[in-house]
Amino acid sequence: MEAELFPRPRTEIAPGAMHVPDWLDAARQRELLGACRDWARPPAGLRTVRTPGGGTMTARQVCLGRHWYPYGYANTVVDGDGSPVKPFPEWLGELGRQAAGTAAYECAGDYDIALVNFYDADARMGMHRDSDEKSAAPVVSLSLGDTCVFRFGNTATRTRPYTDVELRSGDLFVFGGASRLAYHGVSRVYAGTAPPELGLTGRLNITLRVSGF
Numbered sequence: 187m188e189a190e191l192f193p194r195p196r197t198e199i200a201p202g203a204m205h206v207p208d209w210l211d212a213a214r215q216r217e218l219l220g221a222c223r224d225w226a227r228p229p230a231g232l233r234t235v236r237t238p239g240g241g242t243m244t245a246r247q248v249c250l251g252r253h254w255y256p257y258g259y260a261n262t263v264v265d266g267d268g269s270p271v272k273p274f275p276e277w278l279g280e281l282g283r284q285a286a287g288t289a290a291y292e293c294a295g296d297y298d299i300a301l302v303n304f305y306d307a308d309a310r311m312g313m314h315r316d317s318d319e320k321s322a323a324p325v326v327s328l329s330l331g332d333t334c335v336f337r338f339g340n341t342a343t344r345t346r347p348y349t350d351v352e353l354r355s356g357d358l359f360v361f362g363g364a365s366r367l368a369y370h371g372v373s374r375v376y377a378g379t380a381p382p383e384l385g386l387t388g389r390l391n392i393t394l395r396v397s398g399f
Contacts (some may be wrong), residue, residue: 199338199349202324202363204289209358215330215384222302222390225250227268232304236259236265244309244373250274252397257318257398259299274298278396280396285326289360293393295323295396305334305389313337313344313369319399324362328347328394329353331386332348333379339369355381 189233194207225248226232235243239258251274252259261275274297279323282297299319303311316325336359339348353359361368373392378385 191345197351199351200340200365200367200368202359203338203368204355204359205351206288206347206360207354208357209275209285209288210330210356210357212381212383215356215381216390219327219330219384219386219390221278222248225272225302226304229267230263230272231262233266235357243311245305245311246300246309247302247304250271250278250302251298252319254299254301258317259399267346272333272359274300274395278394281328282326284322284356285328285394286360288358289324289362291324291360291362295321295398297323297326297394297396299395299397301395302392303391303393305332305372305375305391306333307388309372309375309389311372312340313348313371315341315367315369316393316395317367319395319397321364321396322362323396324360324366324395325399327353327359327361328392329357329359330355330390331380331384332389333376334389334391335374337371337373338365340370341365341367344345344369354379355384355386
């Protein structure tokens, strides 16, 4: 991306929630994208998530380490092809620890779960909390591809107050501490905004968590 007229600063969005623009350089973004494409292949590949009420999420997902489904974790893709979940690579855990350290979390724990969500231009993510883990370690979120509007709220309600944050390819968002159980979601994806050299149509979000299991 061309140089910003006004560089985007690192910003604390809420207590314990940090946005770090351009944390991943172009080479690391390409590496992550290649890994995501491998993870998306079956078995235990990219799937449509169905909610308990019979609806479907518009963002598609693949899991590493443990399989997430509403609202729990399993060792197999219980709501898909039934295959064992793909392993969580050690290098991804190290990336999670580095990211947490960037946001001033020194003892984040050992990251062992990843949820990789793919958004096309029409996909959204409703306001929700990441509350199915037994660990209070911060959540690490990495963005690739199209820019999105990430809505970061409060711990009490899905409604206001919340802050809308523009997340671009390469951005890091970490939330823990007082904001670990804050509601958050994706309200919009700006199609065609991915860096052309990345070769990605759509948006990928890699969310790293410590299970505590």
